[in-house]
Amino acid sequence: MIDIRPFASLGHARHGWLDARHHFSFGGYHDPARMGWGAIRVWNDDRIAPHSGFPPHPHRDMEIITYVRSGAISHEDSLGNKGRTKAGDVQVMSAGSGVIHAEYNREDVETTLFQIWIETDRPGVAPSWGMKPFPKEARQDSLQLLASGERSDGALDIHADARVYGATIVKGGTIEHAADPARHYYLVPSGRIEVNGVEAGARDGVAIHGESAIQIHAMEDVELVLVDAR
Incomplete structure (x- = not known):
């Protein structure tokens, strides 16, 4: 099953300084x-x-998980962590037993980002924060693992049975990813793509379940994020 959630159908909140679209109730x-x-x-x-x-x-x-699409976001929290995450890079906060944090755009330009929440498998653990640069050229026409609950080398750690991937695909390119029909996949692209032959537009949500393979074909140059979760 592949279900396209058109960008225009997403929840919308405008708070002056923040223009937010919600793929899920929020x-x-x-x-x-x-x-x-x-x-x-x-x-x-x-x-x-x-x-x-x-x-x-x-x-x-x-x-x-915060994936910065343009600009940069500056983080600070009650644990004493501080950091700046720029476009293409990722930060992860495991909220655990509780944390207070703030996120600021201290730049002179607008910042755009995806903020993704995944249910933890380890409630009550000590909270933590981390960030890592992920150069976009390293994921040209392939899925790069950005965050994972499997303690993978090169990826940020999360306390969940989930994996977060990023990719860039040039127009006309195709990437394939083996899938488990029992798991849930969600994908958001920056431009037009086809997923197993089903077309999706820029910033649409693509909900995938029951598929044994995911084939992503770029109809224009695109950047995308894919989450694989239980």
């Missing part, structure tokens, strides 16, 4: 048919104005 957006996808609970497509951001607020027992 905040003031509630859709009983879109409460999550497997263990994926949140996928927000955020546009953050320059010199603004999310003030300190708490989280617990959630794996929060």
